[in-house]
Amino acid sequence: MATTDLTACEIRDAVRRREMSAAEATEASLAAIAALDPKIKAFLAIDADGARRRAADIDRRIAAGENVGLLAGVPVAVKDVLCTANGLPTTCGSKILQNWKAPYNAHVIERLLAEGAVIVGKTNMDEFAMGSSTENSAYFTTRNPWDLERVPGGSSGGSAAAVAARMVPLALGSDTGGSIRQPAALCNVVGLKPTYGRVSRYGLVAFASSLDQIGPFARTVRDAALLLQATAGEDPRDSTCVLNKDQPVPDYLDKLDEPVAPLRIGVPREFFGAGLDPEVEKAVRAALAAYEKQGATLVEIGLPHSTEYAIATYYIVATSEASSNLARYDGVHYGYRSSDHTDMIDMYMRSRAQGFGDEVKRRIMLGTYALSAGYYDAYYKNALRVRRLIRSDFEQAFEKVDCIMGPTTPTPAFRMGEKTADPLSMYLSDVYTVSANLAAIAGVSVPCGFTAAGLPVGLQILSGVFTEDRLLRIARMYEREVDWASRVPPTVAEVRP
Ligand code: GLN
Numbered sequence: 432m433a434t435t436d437l438t439a440c441e442i443r444d445a446v447r448r449r450e451m452s453a454a455e456a457t458e459a460s461l462a463a464i465a466a467l468d469p470k471i472k473a474f475l476a477i478d479a480d481g482a483r484r485r486a487a488d489i490d491r492r493i494a495a496g497e498n499v500g501l502l503a504g505v506p507v508a509v510k511d512v513l514c515t516a517n518g519l520p521t522t523c524g525s526k527i528l529q530n531w532k533a534p535y536n537a538h539v540i541e542r543l544l545a546e547g548a549v550i551v552g553k554t555n556m557d558e559f560a561m562g563s564s565t566e567n568s569a570y571f572t573t574r575n576p577w578d579l580e581r582v583p584g585g586s587s588g589g590s591a592a593a594v595a596a597r598m599v600p601l602a603l604g605s606d607t608g609g610s611i612r613q614p615a616a617l618c619n620v621v622g623l624k625p626t627y628g629r630v631s632r633y634g635l636v637a638f639a640s641s642l643d644q645i646g647p648f649a650r651t652v653r654d655a656a657l658l659l660q661a662t663a664g665e666d667p668r669d670s671t672c673v674l675n676k677d678q679p680v681p682d683y684l685d686k687l688d689e690p691v692a693p694l695r696i697g698v699p700r701e702f703f704g705a706g707l708d709p710e711v712e713k714a715v716r717a718a719l720a721a722y723e724k725q726g727a728t729l730v731e732i733g734l735p736h737s738t739e740y741a742i743a744t745y746y747i748v749a750t751s752e753a754s755s756n757l758a759r760y761d762g763v764h765y766g767y768r769s770s771d772h773t774d775m776i777d778m779y780m781r782s783r784a785q786g787f788g789d790e791v792k793r794r795i796m797l798g799t800y801a802l803s804a805g806y807y808d809a810y811y812k813n814a815l816r817v818r819r820l821i822r823s824d825f826e827q828a829f830e831k832v833d834c835i836m837g838p839t840t841p842t843p844a845f846r847m848g849e850k851t852a853d854p855l856s857m858y859l860s861d862v863y864t865v866s867a868n869l870a871a872i873a874g875v876s877v878p879c880g881f882t883a884a885g886l887p888v889g890l891q892i893l894s895g896v897f898t899e900d901r902l903l904r905i906a907r908m909y910e911r912e913v914d915w916a917s918r919v920p921p922t923v924a925e926v927r928p
Contacts (some may be wrong), residue, residue: 434459436919438653439505439600443547446504448650449493453504457486457549460506460646463598464551466926472573473583473593475511476714477552478520482506485549487703492848499660500546508593508602511553512560512647513537514634523636524556524586527786528766537634538669539603539645539662546661551599554589558756558788560610560638560897562586563860566851567790574847575617576920577886579788581844584614584860587648588793591618594648596923601658602648607635608745609839609864611646612876616839616889618880621655621906622648624895626674630659639752640671641870643743650916652877652907659899673849690895691901694727697833699736702837702863708928711781713837714888721912722836732828732835736820737866742858743820746866747801753791754798760786792852822870829895834905837863839876839889863891873899877906878915 437445445451447774468474470908492499502887509515512523514533520534534542543550558566563889564587565573572589575581576907578598583592591614594602604611606624623646631646647658660683665675697720702847703712719729752819761780762768769781787795798820802808840860850857879890888907894902910916919927 435463435560435597435898438651439502439598439649439657442505442600443501443503444602446489446493450651451488452463453493453549455491456504456844457482457506457551457594458598460551465594467560467598467923470574470579470922471592472598473589473596473598474508474552474555475522475524475555475570478517478519478550481517482543482551484548488848489547489549501657502543502546502548505548505601506551506599507543507548508552508554508590508599508706509540509550509602510587510590510602512556512557512605512636513540513827514636515540515550515604519553521553521636521852522556523560526569526767527760527789530546531766533634535634535690538631538666539808540634556589557586558791559636559753560586560605560607561753561790561794563609564850565589565614565855566847567788569788571870572847575844576922577619578844579642579922581886584617584844586610590648591615591620591622594618594620595651595920597815600650601654602656603645603662604648605635605643605645606868607642608749609861609870610841611648612864612874612891613861613887615648615876616891617887619887619918620650621652621875621877623655623659623875623899624867624873625899626873627660629663629897629899631669633666633668633674634654637756639749640756641752642749644868652903652910653684653687655875656687656903659683663667678897681837683900683903685902687907688911689904690725691833691904692782694722694725694905696722696727696729697732697828697832697835698729699732699734699737699835700897701734701835704738705902706841706859706862707838708842710882711838711841711888713844715890718909719836721909723850725908725912730832731833731899734824734828734866735736737816737824738862740817740820741866741869742867744814744817744860746797746858747810748818748869750794750798751811752798753801754795757791757795761803787918818869821866823871825872825895828903833894834902835893837891839863839891843882843888867893872896873902875906879909880915888914
């Protein structure tokens, strides 16, 4: 077994017991990146020197008998939408922030450092987290480790691919409409979107502030719980982040192996309708059967607003907020400035025209339109009303069931280029994920099998606000029965001795 096959918990325990050094764990991760990333292209920037210095420091502190935290010596990759003051740029996958260096660390980065993690690099993403394939990155497209001709999903595709290809055991992503769960599903890893307000968004470059949430990628449920543990909790710098006194952060690892019983699983009719790939459906139904075998009851439920209107609602709310959040990139405050302008207004216009990619421009235009005086009531205001209905769908469902299960995505990983000419078909790959963000609830995608062609399938489990502890236990019940995560992607197997 390679060092990079170890889970984060195993690495952490070995480092604490001084059976392995943080330096060894870091070198193994850097070597895997050197061997695999030229093919997979998960990273926008690698911080080999910084990671080595950091690992040496952790080893020194452990030798001195210090407690270095929950993630002692564990290599972690972070999506390039998170501000890091480590000297690497924070680009958000955009040309407009090409060489921009954040002057401070995001809250979650501070948490990682406080818990002894070794940050090895920043991962590729769709520009400003807008997309489902990483094809909207201004730099390059990340490839799916299970099939290099296919996308890893997005927008956190780099983080998902880095974990799937065993370059790191843990990564952080952000999820505004599915950007953690969708790539997790397409790459055979665990990806969790916490409840809105569980994790501070301070230092997360904003896409749609009322939907954005940071969450973990890992190969096991336990590792995802560990990274959530390290990052969750109050932060006065994000006023939407809940106070610990109102919502204490539970111990996510303590009872993880205790099954939830009795367990009532809501199975929404709407999640198994037209557009669902038959192989995805088969794998998800098999997972549901595995829960039934453990004594769970399946309850058919309806989420009438949550599939039919979710995409439309999401693309009004998200683009409206994005049009406002992205107004700050003007060629003055941050990043790229055009060099061929005539006056100041022309400089704004050219900087934005040259700095943003097509999808970002499309969304700024859509959002500006939806918020404009004549159309505000018809679009934005109505979208907020429907958002409320979607939330009620879930509230009503959670009175009857403990969680909701279905496919994470309608299809397995698609081919690069397959959907780039048709934004609407790209948007539809999030049909099952966006409603959790609109409702602010927690959700996770766990590996649940492969298609005949060897492409991963994800099972999405949703649960009510601030029930991540139970959600993780439910996910663990399945993982313990059926272990898909130990399969090694062919690209990784190839480079092994
Ligand atoms: N794919 C969705 C979008 O393009 C979700 C993105 C996200 O969660 N950041 O907006």
